[in-house]
Amino acid sequence: MTAPQYAMAFDPSEDDQALKQCMRKTLEDDRAILMTAQPFTAMLAMQLNLIPVVDSRLPTAGTDGKNVFFNARFMADRSRADRRFVLAHEVWHCALGHFRRQLGRDSALWNQACDYEVNHLLSDELGHCPKDALWDRRFQSLSAEEVYARLCHGIEQARKGQQVLDTHDLEQALKEQSENLVIDPDFAPETPATSQEEQALSEAWRQRLLGVAQQRERMPGNLPGHLRRIIGGIREPQVPWQQLLARFLKKQQGGDRQWLPPSRRHIHRGLYLPSRRGNLLELTVALDNSGSCLDDIPAFLGELKGMLAAFNRVNLRLMIFDTCIQSDLQLTEQDLYQLDKMELKGGGGTNFRPVFAACNEQPPQALIVLTDGCAEAPEHPPTYPVLWALTKDGKRPVNWGNALNLTDHTV
Incomplete structure (x- = not known):
């Protein structure tokens, strides 16, 4: 110039x-x-x-x-x-x-x-x-x-x-x-x-x-809460949820899956999700906000956005917990961009039992737990499928359910 x-x-x-x-x-x-x-x-x-x-x-x-x-x-x-x-x-x-x-x-x-x-x-x-x-x-x-x-x-x-x-x-x-x-x-x-x-x-x-x-x-030390929200807002999900959830839920839902036209909001990301025509996917996600997971919150929020973005129609119950359930929210694919401003309460110890107690009252199609696994879980599995989505160094707390490593995507 x-x-x-x-x-x-x-x-x-x-x-x-x-x-x-x-x-x-x-x-x-x-x-x-x-x-x-x-x-x-x-x-x-x-x-x-x-x-x-x-x-x-x-x-x-x-x-x-x-x-x-x-x-x-x-x-x-x-x-x-x-x-x-x-x-x-x-x-x-x-x-x-x-x-x-x-x-x-x-x-x-x-x-x-x-x-x-x-x-x-x-x-x-x-x-x-x-x-x-x-x-x-x-x-x-x-x-x-x-x-x-x-x-x-x-x-x-x-x-x-x-x-x-x-x-x-x-x-x-x-x-x-x-x-x-x-x-x-x-x-x-x-x-x-x-x-x-x-x-x-x-x-x-x-x-x-x-x-x-x-x-x-x-x-x-831990990232301040406002920085965790910013990082979570821009971090892309590492897990191909549209593929993983299709495999994970196929045995539970049954029926033939058809390739529906992809959502126009997400076509630029290459999301082509197999989903039953006209069916609403309902998931429950439990997000571990205990002290040991504070620095994993941006990654958890990124994966949560990935789940909402993966399906054209999804009703997601989100429970944020440490020793108890701090927040119990209902989200849809329309709430994708609201996650950037989410205020997370918690930061104490960890207890999985309140999560399963709440789910037992209203059994979900599936429960996904974002956690490092550092707590005791119920001895016996529930009637609904459970996926432990673990941090890089996380450990599966029990033998039942499926486990996913968020870093290398292995199940």
Whole structure:
């Protein structure tokens, strides 16, 4: 893209250059400190180049998905806590895929919606939010799309004194023209030129997010709940449920199976499921949310989404349990995308007996238990089929029922 010509433009002064050098070291130090305080965000931040600039077209900060550009003067006036928040703010714009999620929405309102989503996430993680950043308790746990819908219909508006924290459209910022601009050559964002490049960048960040999650899961401590929900929302199921459930249920249901036309919502994923014509599949899934499984929750949620996506018509009873049943929900294929916002209660010990007691009152066609198996189960099998869907190092708690390893798909 040819750089625009300005009637009156200036390079950063010597003092500005010195400030940039100082701020570069400060930002690198802030990122290093994040590695101790918030390792998940810091690992993602390591994927970005930190570039301080002094440029009239960038009043605060902005990212192109490869670099984060900071206005050195703006950052020099912020507190240490604010600087780390701004850094993490840019990281999570990338990680949450805000580049690709706009989909023709009004830019100004979409930018606000994205900031609300990011700022709520970070206020939970960092325990801090700049006073002038967009934050409203009414938007807690809402996605950018949900916040946008409220903003678009005038249901809510920004509180006085709050504003978008950064510049979202860097390409448009480069086109700004006015008198006496300071133009910094270091402010050179690499915005995607085509939809293919934008999709590739988005997929790269999805893979980075999953990769960091896998690293973090191997470290001491558990992922915070909001991060587990995000990871579960983007993680693809590892198990080919449409094939496995067809085999698993065939003996129980009987009858001939026919290849029905695949759901238009899932045809892009290649899901061609054998299912009895006109029949509703009913499943019960028990999700182990005990302390030993907390870091497996993203994988469990990914598999749960896979089950809902595998069938055109499914009625799924979901029991979330530890020593007792914490939640008992009814889901259908229409609830697929609601799983990303699911609040999971539990985190204690494990007891399978309450799950089987509840199922014995209303026997399901089949029960699938997502677990590491670290608990005692009833001595005798129930009348309905049971599939133990085990974590990588999980162990089958009893000899009855079928067991599936979620990692290598062996039954």
